[in-house]
Amino acid sequence: MVLPLLLTSGEPAGIGPDLCLMLAGQGLPLPWVALADPELLRQRARQLGLTVALHHWASGDDASPLPPGQLRVWPVALRAPVTAGKLDKTNSPYVLEMLERAAQACLDGEAAGMVTAPVQKSIINDAGIPFSGHTEFLQELCEVPKVVMMLACPGLRVALATTHLPLRAVPDAITPETLRQVIRILHHDLRENFAIPDPRILVCGLNPHAGEGGHLGHEEITVINPVLAELRAEGLRLSDALPADTLFTEKNLADADAVLAMFHDQGLPVLKARGFGEAVNVTLGLPIIRTSVDHGTALSLAGTGLADSGSLLAALQMAAGMAYGRQASTSAQS
Ligand SMILES: NC(=O)C1=CN([C@@H]2O[C@H](COP(=O)(O)OP(=O)(O)OC[C@H]3O[C@@H](n4cnc5c(N)ncnc54)[C@H](O)[C@@H]3O)[C@@H](O)[C@H]2O)C=CC1
Numbered sequence: 526m527v528l529p530l531l532l533t534s535g536e537p538a539g540i541g542p543d544l545c546l547m548l549a550g551q552g553l554p555l556p557w558v559a560l561a562d563p564e565l566l567r568q569r570a571r572q573l574g575l576t577v578a579l580h581h582w583a584s585g586d587d588a589s590p591l592p593p594g595q596l597r598v599w600p601v602a603l604r605a606p607v608t609a610g611k612l613d614k615t616n617s618p619y620v621l622e623m624l625e626r627a628a629q630a631c632l633d634g635e636a637a638g639m640v641t642a643p644v645q646k647s648i649i650n651d652a653g654i655p656f657s658g659h660t661e662f663l664q665e666l667c668e669v670p671k672v673v674m675m676l677a678c679p680g681l682r683v684a685l686a687t688t689h690l691p692l693r694a695v696p697d698a699i700t701p702e703t704l705r706q707v708i709r710i711l712h713h714d715l716r717e718n719f720a721i722p723d724p725r726i727l728v729c730g731l732n733p734h735a736g737e738g739g740h741l742g743h744e745e746i747t748v749i750n751p752v753l754a755e756l757r758a759e760g761l762r763l764s765d766a767l768p769a770d771t772l773f774t775e776k777n778l779a780d781a782d783a784v785l786a787m788f789h790d791q792g793l794p795v796l797k798a799r800g801f802g803e804a805v806n807v808t809l810g811l812p813i814i815r816t817s818v819d820h821g822t823a824l825s826l827a828g829t830g831l832a833d834s835g836s837l838l839a840a841l842q843m844a845a846g847m848a849y850g851r852q853a854s855t856s857a858q859s
């Protein structure tokens with residue numbers, strides 16, 4: 526029996542439940558199961574004017590693809606009723622329960638991978654639960670020392686040296702050790718999951734003009750370039766720290782397999798300007814497969830039918846490629 530991909534439906538007041546229902550309408554040729562409260566899905570389907578028949582699923586059940594208009598659901602109970610677009614911290618444990626169940630099923634060999642619809646990080650924090658993102662949450666749950674966030678759209682992959690941090694904390698988080706770990710994971714996963722035998726990675730500097738020879742910051746000289754030189758000596762194809770403002774030009778990207786940005790808003794605006802709606806967020810370095818959307822909860826779109834399901838579809842397809850043998854690079858993210 527083919528193991529399923531588990532799709533966590535995310536923040537219940539956001540567009541995650543809508544997107545699950547929209548994908549069910551397409552009858553995808555994939556074995557996938559949504560984690561959600563079935564009553565929430567029924568309510569949202571009524572609001573959207575969709576007819577979707579729900580089939581309860583539990584670990585070990587058949588998950589073969591269904592025709593359009595049918596959806597397998599692994600039920601998770603909401604803690605409070607939901608109004609589309611209205612956050613309620615009472616449901617934060619529900620959001621985390623979906624993530625825990627899906628990740629544990631992957632770790633236990635009961636699922637092939639997990640795909641995550643967006644969560645609202647702030648409401649989880651408002652519930653008193655420390656949470657900065659799926660990436661960090663899954664790192665901890667899977668008990669691995671380091672993971673890497675990478676977003677991919679057609680023609681561009683951007684990985685991040687640091688993830689969800691205040692800008693003020695970024696320079697201190699970029700140490701030789703963390704940078705080495707990030708680059709090794711990125712290099713390894715580009716080879717193993719994206720079928721790139723000898724990846725070429727362009728690396729952004731941290732400071733304007735990559736530090737301007739030390740006149741605009743020292744991190745390139747003291748941390749980034751020494752690590753890049755060390756890893757190049759091991760055979761990795763890495764640039765020096767490059768000025769980020771011109772790194773992303775087409776000419777530079779032409780022979781690059783991935784860009785490593787030093788922080789979230791150095792790399793992701795470029796990626797999203799190019800591929801928002803069809804990009805995938807993939808966590809590298811985990812012992813399980815995890816992909817996700819390129820967008821957030823879009824609260825104002827929940828229940829309206831205006832949300833675009835393209836990124837979630839791409840995330841499912843990438844996870845399927847990684848799980849069932851086709852290399853991820855054969856999907857749209859090549
Ligand atoms: N993977 C995840 O769980 C992610 C969660 N978030 C969280 O989402 C929340 C809201 O974040 P924002 O910065 O406002 O980003 P957002 O992506 O929710 O919204 C940004 C803009 O894009 C639009 N948009 C987003 N998704 C869309 C879709 N599928 N179709 C059409 N339009 C779409 C929204 O309407 C809005 O105009 C935050 O709590 C953030 O942490 C953000 C990114 C990823």
Ligand SMILES: NCC(=O)COP(=O)(O)O
Pocket residue numbers: 657658659660661793806817
């Ligand atoms: N900007 C990407 C993002 O916020 C998603 O993070 P994560 O929840 O996948 O860690």
